[in-house]
Amino acid sequence: MASYDLLYMFDFMANSRAMKLKIPTFRRADGLHIFGSDAITLYISESAPCRDQLLGHGATERALIHQWICMVNNDDVAYVAVEPFEGAYWVYNYSALTLADISMACTLYWGFKSIIDREMRHTYPHIMGWYSRTSNDDGVKSAFGGIDLIEKRQISPQ
Helix, strand or coil: CCHHHHHHHHHHHHHHHHHHHCCCEEECCCCCEEECHHHHHHHHHHHCCCHHHHHCCHHHHHHHHHHHHHHHHCCCCCCCCCHHHHCCHHHHCCCCCCHHHHHHHHHHHHHHHHCCCHHHHCCCHHHHHHHHHHHCCHHHHHHHCCCCCCCCCCCCCC
8 A cells, every 4th residue: 555545544534534433643743643542652652762661671571561551452351350450460560650551540540430449449459559659650640630539339340
């Protein structure tokens, strides 16, 4: 596919369907257009001065971080499915914020606002410790605000 075909496809999506479907889009001042949250976060992470921290040092770390990003972005993983992550190595061996941490925090954000109440939080001490450290990171806090946890679930977890 020629490069102009790709640009035409993007313009078509950005100006019609993507806007109607509320697909995240990113437009840089020089005209670069990127759509889709994964592509946007990858571009921003690759461009950041802390690129290696966010994406990993070398192929092994990058693959491990990417596997968790894929896991939490999978449509089959509900936004409140905290149980599979409670024993995950990276949750309790947290050393530096990665894109996997940000992806998972975004996935769980609405769960913590509506379903994961005080009673459920006591069941997942590692997740709660990780979520607190991630949410209190200066960059994360400036983008999402502070931790806002509910006392009693508003909807039933299913």
